[in-house]
Amino acid sequence: MSLPPTVRVWDPAVRLFHWTLVPAFVIAYLSGEEVLDLHVLAGYLIGGLVGFRILWGLIGTRHARFSDFVRSPRTVREYLRSLLSGRPQHYLGHNPAGGAMVVVLLGMLALTTLSGMTLYGAKELAGPMAFLAAYPVFASDWFEGLHELCANFTLALIAAHIAAVLISSLLHGENLVRAMITGTKRSPQHE
Amino acid sequence: MSKPDLGLVSLAFAVAGTLIVAPTLSVGEISASRGAADWVRQESGPDGAPRSCVTCHGEDPRQPGRHAITGKPIAPLAPSVQPGRFSDPEKVEKWFKRNCTWSWGRECTAQEKGDFLTYLRNL
Amino acid sequence: MARIHRVTALAAVSVLGIAGWVIGGDRHEREDEGRRERQRIFVDSRMTAQDPTYRAECGGCHLAYPPGLLPAASWERIMMGLGEHFGDDASLQTATAERVGRFLQANAADGNGWGRSARIARSLGGELPPLRITDTRYFRRHHEQIPPKRVLSNPEVVSYGRCDACHPAAARGDFDEHAVRIPGAGPWDD
DSSP states (O other), rough: OOOOOOOEOOOOHHHHHHHHHHHHHHHHHHOOOGHHHHHHHHHHHHHHHHHHHEEEEEEEEHSSSSHOOOOHHHHHHHHHHHHHHTOOOOSSSSSHHHHHHHHHHHHHHHHHHHHHHHHHHHHSSOOOGGGGGGGGGHHHSSHHHHHHHHHHHHHHHHHHHHHHHHHHHHHHHHHSSHHHHHHHHOOOOOO | OHHHHHHHHHHHHHHHHHHGGGGGOOOOOOHHHHHHHHHOOOOTTTTSSSEEEHHHHHHTTTTEEEEETOOOOOOOOTTTTTTTTTTTTTHHHHHHHHHHHHHHOOOHHHHHHHHHHHHHHHO | OOOHHHHHHHHHHHHHHHHHHHHHHHHHHHHHHHHHHHHHHHHOOSSSSSHHHHHHHHSSSSOOOOOOGGGHHHHHHHTTTTTGGGTTTOOHHHHHHHHHHHHHHHOOOGGSSSSHHHHHHHHHSSOOSSSSSSSSHHHHHHHHTTTTHHHHHHHOSSSOEEEEOOHHTTGTOOOOOGGGGTTTEEEEOO
């Protein structure tokens, strides 16, 4: 009996989440005070997407769950070493390094969104955090700088993420970008 | 003095008196110098504060002024510096009404308005 | 974790963060330059004083304020009390007053749900509609960082009501905080 040529890895929800997040972040990053309404809308969308992903990471399909890909730092190191040694360990879902990136990215996106909503509430007296208007510190320039720092750090992470996906794809000989679109990967070869 | 002499002396006094007094009579006459004097004259506005044209337009109407409350710069009033000033009678009346009321607590008389316009147009 | 790995990880994260910060900061500055020089891409018509009658009648003593800076109820209060307009008699002829009033109502802050105008309107609670833009919570929050003497004791400004003294493009409805230049003090440095 032959194995099916492809196997389903990423469910539609994970894929839709991922590819909606990309334009949402781009729009949020590029729009600013000049088109604040658009920026805020994109920010809310990102917040909702991140919220969904966290929930899905707890109750979703096999490879979407955090338990599938969140690994100890030692495992992450081992995986990275295996990449460099030329005999990369293969994981069907997120590899340990990718898993770590997911966690950090979700965290930074959440922080960026939260700091943004705080700023919006305190400075523009708008949005769900408008009650923070009583605390002018959240409207201060340094807090705005904090929001910008979070956004820029997230951008840096995204750059690293893209690089890592490309490197991983090369080293494992599989197209990880296509996998995130179609949801399928080539069946794993028996070791 | 004989009657004829008394008559001549009276006439002389009358003529001299008329020539001396008449220039000071203001009825029906427009005077640029009176306009200049009125420019700096302070009276009380409706709230009791002392004001004059100078308060907003400055001592020299050829220079820009500044609104005393809002701080908005006001272009010079003198047509020699700011062409087009006083060309619209409606506008002139509107601003006279507002500004005389605010500065002097009352509307300006036709003569005062004439004096101001002559003064400003001659600058 | 061995020490060298901790150090490497920390260094990698720091480099990423700093790179992001630098790239972002640079982009922000270049964006500011662009904003100062060019027209806004997107203009909210309520934030401009488009009506020529309004500009002529209400722009003589102060800036013809963009109607989008106050809610309709505030403009109504002001139009009802023109005879006692902040210590001055600003009465208008009936036809003129009606036209100005219609323009203000049509472009007031609470006219629709987006933009800075909407945020100004929504930030007002159930209080009496303010007569002064400078009395709105939104205005206060955005100007509380400025030392008052920079405005009040500044002969080039004099009053907080002189928006265009520090916001050069105020008449175009552009109050971008990155384009603020306080006379005598230069660009407002965040």
